Amino acid sequence: MSWYSVIYTKARNFKSQSPVLGTLLQWSFYVCVLIELLLFSLSSFVYFGITTQIFDSDIQASIYMVVYGLISFMMFWSYVRVITSSPFRVPKEYEMDEATDAKLRAVTPFNPQGRAMIDQSNEMQVAAQRRIMEEFAAARGITLVEVDQHSRLRYCYECRVLKPDRSHHCSSCGFCAIRFDHHCPYLNSCVAVHNYKFFVLFLLYLEAWLIWNVISGVQAIIVYFMRGDSSKRLDMIIPLCCLFVLQAASSVWPLGELLRYHWLLISTNETTCEQAKIPNIRGDPKANYDIGRWKNIEIVMGWGLWFFPVRTSTSDGMHHPINYVMPAADSSQFRVTVGTAETDTTVSPATTPLP
Template structure:
C-alpha cells in the first residue's frame, strides 16, 4: 500500500467515527488541485502581462494570445472532466450475499491484521474457494475470463464482490473500480474506465501548454535582450526566465515521460496495474488484450473526437476482446486475433490463422 493510500484509508476510518470533521479532512485532499490551479493562474498572468508585451509584432502577439487561450481552455476542460467524472464502481450484482461470503471466509486463511492470505491456502481450501465462487458466478449469470494462478475467480474481501475482468480494488478510494489504472493523489481522483480518456487528454494538452509557453518565452526573452537595456524592466524578465526554466524541465520530465508511458499503454491495451502484474486469462496463460494498435486506441478514445474531452469510448468496461496465443497439438500454433471466452473457459474463435 502506498503512502497516500494509507492517508486515504485513515481518513475514511476517521470519517466513520466523526462525519463532519472526517468530511472536512477528505475535502482537504483537494489542496493539490488548488495549488495546481494557482500555478496555472500565475503562469497565465505572466504570459498575458509579460510575454505578450515582449513580442514586438502586435498581430503576432494577438495570434499567440488566442492560441494560448485555446490550449488553456482544452486543458482545463479535460482536467475538470478527470476530477468530476463519476467513479465507475463494480455493480451490485457482483457483490456476494453475507451467507456466501461467510462460507468463503471460513475456508480462507487470514493474517493477524485481518488480510486474506490466499497463497497459504491448502489444496482442499483452494478447491472449496473455487467451487464457492464459480457457483456464485453461475447463479448470477456472471462470466469472467481472468483468474488467479490457482484458477480461482478474483475476489475482493474488502468490497465483498467478485472482480470483473480488468477491475481492481483502489485502496485510496476504498472500492473496486472498473478497468482500474491507478489513483492519482495530485488530482485526488481514481483513474479508471470512467475518466481514463480525459486523463490522457489532460496530459496531452498540459504538455502542449508547456511547450507553447517555452516557445513563446524564447522569443520574448530574445526580443528583450535585443530591445532593452540589461537593467531595464527586470520585473518582467526575472519571473519570465524562472517560469521558462521550470516549464522547460517539466515538459521533458516528468510530464513528457508520463505522456509517453500512457500512450504506450493505450497502444498495447494495458493498464498501469497490468504492466505491474500480467493478467492470467484462463484457457491460455499467454493471452492478452492487445488486438492491434488502432483497435486498442479505439477502445479508449472511441471512433471519433479523440482530442475532445467527451465520452466516446466503445467499451463498457466489462467486456474485452482477447488475443489468444496458445500451443495445441504438435508444433502447430494458432493465433486468435479477436475472441471471447465462454463460461467454461473455452474459446469462441471468429478468426483463426495457423502459424508455422
C-alpha cells in the same frame, strides 16, 4: 500499499468515527488541485502581463494570446472531466450475498488484523474457494476469464464482490473500479474506465500548454535582450526566465515521459495496474488484451472526437476481446471469448487467435 493510500485509508477510518471532521479532512486532499490552479494563474499572469507585452507587434501578441487561450480551455475542460467523472464501480450483480460470503470466509485464512491472506490457503481451502466462487458466478450468469495463480476467480474481501475482468480494488478510494488504471493523488481522483480518456487528454493538452509557453518564452527573451534601449527591467525578465526554465524542464520530464508511457499503454491495450501485475487469462497463460494498435486506441479514445474530452468509447469496460497466443490444442482448459458491449458473451472449447 502506497504512501498516499495509507493516508486515504486512515482518513476513511477517521471519518467513520467523526463524520464531520472526517469529511473536512477528505476535502483537504484537494489541496494539490488548489496548488495546481494557483500555479496556472501565476503562469497566466506572467504570460499575459510580461511575455506578450515584450513583443513589438500587437498582431503577434494577439495571435499568441488566442492560441494560449484555446490550449488552456482544452486543458481545463479535460481537467474538469477527470476530477468530476465518477469511477465505474462494480455492478450489484457481482456482489456476493452474506451467506455465500460467510462460506468463503470460513475456508480463507485471515491475519490478526482481519485481512484475508488468500495466498496462504492450503490445497483444500483453494479447492473450496474455487468451488464457491464458480458456483456463485454460474448462479448469477457471470462469465469471467481472469483468474489468480491457483485458477480461482478474483474476489475482493473488502468490497465483497467478484472482480470483473480488468477491475481492481483501489486502496485510496476504498472500492473496486472497472478497468482500473491508477489513483492520482495530484488530482485526488481514481483513474479508471470512465475518465481514462480525459486523463490522457489532460496530459496531452498540459504538454502542449507547456511547449507553447516555452516557445513564447524563448522568443520573448530573445526580443528582450536584443533591445538596445534603457527599457530593460529586471522585474520583467527574472520571472520570465525562471518560469521558462521550470516549464522547459517539466515538458520533458516528468510530464513528457508520463504522456509517452500512457500512449504506449493505450497502443497495447494495457493499464498501469496490469503493467505491474500481468493478467492471468485462463485457457492460455500467454493471452492478453492486445488486439492491434488501432483497435486498442479505439477502445480508449472511442469512435471519433479523439481530441475532445467527451465519452465516445466503444467499450462498456466490462467485456474485453482477447488475443489468444497459444494454439487451442496446447490448452487443456476451456477458453472464453468475451465480446464488446454490442456482442454477446460466448464460451467455447477452442478459439482462433486474433490477428
